[in-house]
Amino acid sequence: MKNNKGLLFLLTIAGFSFSTSLQAIEWEIIPGECVVSKPDEVCESLVTVRLYAAESVIRNSCLNIDNSRYGCFTSPKIQLPLTIDDDVLFELTDKQNRLHKRFLLKHSVIESHPPRRRVRLPWSLF
């Protein structure tokens, strides 16, 4: 697994959608995507999850990463170092584990060189 921090695109994904809960909450995850040129490349990043909500709502919010509880918010911002070698699922829940928001941080492979056409038909040795 090769590190390729240089290829990490710091895309901001802001959760400006309305919450399904009665208490409005918005969130922002930076970076929003890990873009690499080869499938085996990874992004090593300090991911920031920031909540925009009332203090009481924030203190009742927790973060799940890939379906595992990472921790609960004591302040509007959590920073966590991640090695991203695959898509990462972020879920925002309350302490009763009710889901409020989810976001998929994608590990995207962008071909730096497009495929080439073969000059001969495959299997045309003879």
Add this chain to the structure above:
Amino acid sequence: MKILFLFFLLIILSPLPAQAEAPACEDGSGCIPPNSWQVGLALGLGGRTNPLVDGDAIPYILLPDIAWYGEAAYFDNGELGYQFIPTDTFSIELFVAPNAEKANFSFWHTSNILIPAASLAADAPPDSPQEPSTTISVDDIASRNWAVDGGIRGQWYAGNQQLQLAIARDISGVYSGFHAALTYRYYTQWKKWQIAMSPHVSWKSAALTDYYYGIREQDTATGELTYTGRAGLQYGVSINGSYPLTSKWTLLTRAGFTRLHAGMTDSPIVNKDTIYSVFTGVAYRF
């Protein structure tokens, strides 16, 4: 023959639709990521007829598929080349490749496989004291050598159509001649079958035809059998089909024919005017 020429004429005169986009180049469908290999092996049953007198058909049991493509250079099933400015609609390449004409003479010839010494002896003119024969077979003549060609090829792509024009010459000093080929290819899909139909016409120079199919003094003691090959045009069609079974396994089938030109078929060493080939099998991509 005239119908085929009209067909090609129509293709050439009708401009390839400029707006048509070439199909997306996908790995496994005739495309390859740069700086990578494609290696596969097909196992099946088939063969290619041999137009020579007493020439053995070439069996197709195992078909390898070996290709490497870099940023511009490539190796594709025996052909080594360099591609200039490949785009979605056009490419031009310089290439070096073995000339396949020799395959008719010795590719699977049993004397070359089982008794190498006998094939060396075949280089010498027959010195039998018997009466001169009125026929001649591939077993009687001096061996022909493999030649290596160098050439240039242009390819145009438009939608599911492809046009290919290539010209090559002997760079190994074996036959000192030229050949050229114009191939049209139409790709289509039927259910999961990917099908390529390829009518083609090719021209072979007198030097090429004469080296392989001419009959000279070292080939026969019978003067009336000597023959000088002439240039000519030949044509044919091939159809290739592939059906993906899994990401690694593919069902392959292909069939084709090539109608040989008179400058070749008039040779006493040639007794068929058409080469047929067929193969069906399963292929595994490593």
